[in-house]
Amino acid sequence: MPLNLSTANEFVARHIGPRAADEQAMLALLGFDSLDAMSQAVVPASIQGTSVLGDAPGQSETDALAALKAIAGRNQLFKTYIGQGYYDCHTPAPILRNLLENPAWYTAYTPYQPEISQGRLEALLNFQTLICDLTGLPISNASLLDEATAAAEAMTFCKRLSKNKTGQAFFASVHCHPQTLDVLRTRAEPLGIEVVVGDERELEDVSTFFGALLQYPASHGEIFDYRELVQRLHAANALVAVAADLLALTLLTPPGEFEADVAIGTAQRFGVPLGFGGPHAAYFATRDAFKRDMPGRLVGVSIDRFGNTALRLAMQTREQHIRREKATSNICTAQVLLANMASMYAVYHGPAGLTRIAERVSGLTSILAQGLHELGVKVLGESAFDTLTLDTGSATMQWHDKARAQRINLRVVGASQLGLSLDETTTQADVEALWALFADGKAAPDFAALAATAEPRLPAALRRQSAFLEHPVFNRYHSETELMRYLRRLADQDLALDRSMIPLGSCTMKLNAASEMIPVTWAEFGNLHPFAPAEQSQGYAQMTEELEAMLCAATGYDAVSLQPNAGSQGEYAGLLAIRAYHRSRGDQQRNVCLIPASAHGTNPATAHMAGMRVVVTACDARGNVDVDDLRAKAEQHREQLAALMITYPSTHGVFEEAIGEICAIVHEHGGQVYIDGANMNAMVGLCAPGKFGGDVSHLNLHKTFCIPHGGGGPGVGPIGVKAHLAPFLPGHAALPRQEGAVCAAPFGSASILPITWMYIRMMGGAGLKRASQMAILNANYIARRLHGHYPVLYTGNQGLVAHECILDLRPLKDSSGISVDDVAKRLIDFGFHAPTMSFPVAGTLMIEPTESESKQELDRFCEAMLKIREEIRAVQEGRLDADDNPLKNAPHTATELVGEWRHPYGREQAVYPLPSLVQGKYWPPVGRVDNVYGDRNLVCACPPIELYQEG
Structure with a gap:
């Protein structure tokens, strides 16, 4: 027998769910003998052949990882003190392993279905509580995209709500981060908003402004007392937004306590890698009176049908799919995974741990400043938390060049100044290396002596007096064992792709392969500052250039x-x-x-x-x-x-x-x-x-x-x-x-x-085309299997759909009283996330299986939908009570099962409607959530622990 030395790329077959025999059976059901024949029937002839992707094969997982590792190696990791809103930090190992690298967390969908999202909703509620406590404001959203876009949202928020209707200008402090000012200008111009950038210390007439944005601490390090300015702006009916550093707020008076209307910023330094700029979770907090105008998503506390505490996304009428051009913004996403990392960073460290980290950063900054003063280097400003600006005159670029020669990045502030920002990762050795850089032949300062005498550079009048993070969740899970179990308990409450298919039309919940995810946590990609000099980010430059070319080929x-x-x-x-x-x-x-x-x-x-x-x-x-x-x-x-x-x-x-x-x-x-x-x-x-x-x-x-x-x-x-x-x-x-x-x-x-x-590298042109064809095949297979039981609302000329199909449940609602919501909640009892509900047509389900789902999983979903159709028929025929039936009461919890059973149908029908569910049953942690109660009794931070105990 000849030796088999094949090195064929297996990734395409790993990514695509159906096997060859399954593919042929599905095609036969649809009346086709090949994927190409089906594609020609689905895609209009007028646009066939427009693809320029080509049919090159992909690389194996091993080869692609090796190629990308070589590219990543072109990035140079210097010791970086650039700051400007981005800081190195430590991602606690249990958060890295059990959250960031855990598919139970990263493959989950937006928690529109609260009954199967209680874990991530709790993590987001923790995030909102963290933000509210640190900013001193009562309402926070579940995160935004980054600090700059949060600032832009704050600007339009102020425009909508300001009582100064004659003011057409928005004031932005020159001390804001430069990238924030750039995004503000972009967002303002189409809306006819004038952005006035200036020094707030020189601001006299404020009557022309509907709002203002201030940075706290300032981008160059100083900490300004904004109390009098805020009062003046309020007297002119302007609203005030403050971009605040969360770590600094553990030591500084929070914006809410000096009457700011909005606080925005980033949670990046709470355990989230630099990542050359993202993704990072921004935050947006405001006053209770403004909660219905706040952009983004909001997690609220409600109750389920048993009266027990349950979480949900609150006030969804603010969402774009309902309000359209009247929506508060077009943001339909948050940075949930990163917000959850930040929230767990706070859970792990607790208030004492966060304060300790902040005090250490502040202390090292003070020691560094004192040592630089001894060396004759002029440090500008009297106050600082983590950032110093140095007056280096005509020698500025020489210092930059000298620093880079020693693999150190400083911030370019201007022709005669440079900046230094310390962070959680800074050590005594780093401070001494900076002194050595500036010593220029002088004797290095004595670190121990300065540590014994240096005073924090925080203004006494702005020292924080109020407590924060007093809720038990931030004071319990401080050992790795406890945090690991807490994260596992939360994940077990949720449904993500690691449990079952998520057949969401329009949302494409497909495989996120492990080999694709591995490079995300490589230091060469994760630890690079977005404003590092271009010569240090050549790996990113190569990767992005290649990716742009790949996407051009995929799109034409x-x-x-x-x-x-x-x-x-x-x-x-x-x-x-x-x-x-x-x-x-x-x-x-x-x-x-x-x-x-x-x-x-x-x-x-x-x-x-x-x-x-x-x-x-x-x-x-x-x-x-x-x-x-x-x-x-x-x-x-x-x-x-x-x-x-x-x-x-x-x-x-x-x-x-x-x-x-x-x-x-x-x-x-x-x-x-x-x-x-x-x-x-x-x-x-x-x-x-x-x-x-x-x-x-x-x-x-x-x-x-x-x-x-x-x-x-x-x-x-x-x-x-x-x-x-x-x-x-x-x-x-x-x-x-x-x-x-x-x-x-x-x-x-x-x-x-x-x-x-x-x-893209592993799939190659041929694999990407096959993925599209299989996505279309899977969707048509489901549509054909369910068509005789649920009408498929829209099809093409040959009775085929694209990669998703819409089932029309409106006739069933008319004849049985069973709504699309009832079907969605009943699917939870079968272990499925519901398809997209009532979009784009009210009373329908839009199903998209993706190419990654196997025929077995498609059949399991179809069997669930067919069983549900039998139950609807039983309601129609009077064999099930019109109000007390498995659909109206879904989902069913384990707690309900072991209690007194009062329903006219049996326990087994409730929780094991199909024999296949006996093994691997998903148990929802709560019953059907009362949305109206949650909106009428809005609570969007961790409630007193007594509520949980009573629940």
Whole structure:
């Protein structure tokens, strides 16, 4: 027998769920003999062949990891004191292993289904409590994208709520971080907001401002007392936002105590790696009176149907899918995984531990300053927490060059100043190395002697007096054993991809392969400061250049920006590029954005933020864009038409035949075509939006390209554009084009880009095409199996769907009283996360299985849906009570099972409706959550422990 020495790449088969025999059986059910034949029937002939991806094979996992490791090795890790809102820190090993690297946490979805999300909701409630306690404000959201975008949200928040209706300007302190000021300018311009940057110490007339942003401590290190300024701004009916450092707030008076209206900032230094800029969890806290206008998500405490404490996302009417262009922002994500890391960092260290870390940073800063003074180096300012600014005159660049020669990065403040920011990782040896750098032949200071005499540089009048983090959750889990068990207990309460498929239409919950995730925690990617000199980030430069080329090939576009750190940011950056393009041609009047009625809710919200006027176009009875209505409205607004925002395949899960004609109509009338990339998972390798009419698309790398959802974030939303829009891609102070930054770091959430690089490199062109085909096959298999029991609402010309299908439950509601919510909650008893509910059509379920799910898992889901249909039929026929039945009472908890049973159906039907559930049963921790109670009795921080004990 010959030796088998094959080194074939197995990754494609590992990523795709169905085996060869399963594939053939599924195709046979649909009436096809091959994937190519099915694809030709699904994808319109007019756009077939537009893909430029090619069919090159992918690399093996081992080879791809080795290639990426070599690229990562080109990054140089210097000792960095750049600061500017980014600080090195220690990620506690139990948090790294049990949370960041744990698929139970990183593969979870946004907690819209609270009954299966109690663990991550509790972690987010801890985050909100942490923020409220440290900022001194009563309401905090569950995180935002980064500090700069949080500041931009604060600006528009102040604009909405300020009582100074004559003021059209927003004051931003010159002491704010530079990247924050850049993002403020980007966000303000389309909205007609004037951003006035100045020194608040020289501010006299404040009557023209509707709001102000202050930095605390200042970006260059000083700590200002803002109490009198806040009073003056309030007297002028302006609102005040303060960008505050969370670690410093353990020692400084919190913003809420000097009457700030908003506190924003980043939680990065609470255990989250630098990651060349992200992902990191920002925070946004405000007053109780403003809670309904706060952007982002809010976790609230409610009760379940038994009256027990249960958590949920509160006040969801603020969300974009309901309010659309009237939404408070277009942000439809948070940085949940990173917020959970930060919350657990606080849980692990507790108030005493956090204070100890802060005091150590503050103490080393004071010792460093005193030693520099002895060496004759002028330290500017009298106060500091962790950052010093040095007056180095004409020798400034010489000091920078000398420092880099010793593998030390200092902050470039200006031509005559440099900055130093210390952090949790700074040691005595680091301080002594800095002294040696500046000694210039002088004797080094005596560290022990200075440590014995140095006083903190914190202003006495601003020392914190109030307690924080007194809740038991922050004072119990301080041993590794306790924290490990706490994280396991929370994870066990949730459903994530490590337990079962999450068949969410529009959201693409697919495999996040372990080999893709491994590079995220490599030091070469995780420990690099986003503003490190370019020569030190050559590995990132190579990886991002290669990834941009990969995404261009996948989409047919000519250029890509990786900066947007969420799909919402990608949408926004795409419309800004269109807006700038029109203005470059003198077409300032072009501000109308056509949006089909079926569009994602973020689309109209984004158009509004980009200064555009939304005009809704109709859809026909089959869910497609009504081409006649689109043509009429394009003609009506031909002089003002800026763009069309369209999702393809459609939000209804169909490849619309008229997409080429639709794009041509918009172009004919002077507009640009924005193709929402949310459904790109059906197109890669089959057709390319950049080749069949799109001018710009955003791509959800956390959907099609395998970055995990992380419980509602992180995500990356880069944009691809045709060549004529490339000059208008997002800029950054660290990039050749400096204007138009949409987030704080030049490459956004850079540290998770290796995930997509690995996925594309391992799949290759042939594998990516096969993934799209299998996603379509899996969706059509489910649609065909369930069609006789649940109507499939929209299909293409041959009765086929794209990569998702919509089941219409409205007729069943009319005949049985069973709602889409009842079916969703009943699926929990079968161990499934529900499909997307009531979007894009109320009373429906939108199912997207993805290519990663096996036929066995698809069949398990179909069997659950068929069993549920039998139960609905039993209600229709009177065999089950119309009000007291397994669907209305779902989900059923273990506690209910062992208590007194009062239902007319049996326990076994309640919790074991299928024999397969006897092994591996998921038990929801709470019963159905009362949403109305939670909104009427809003609590969004950890309630007194007595409530939990009573519950």
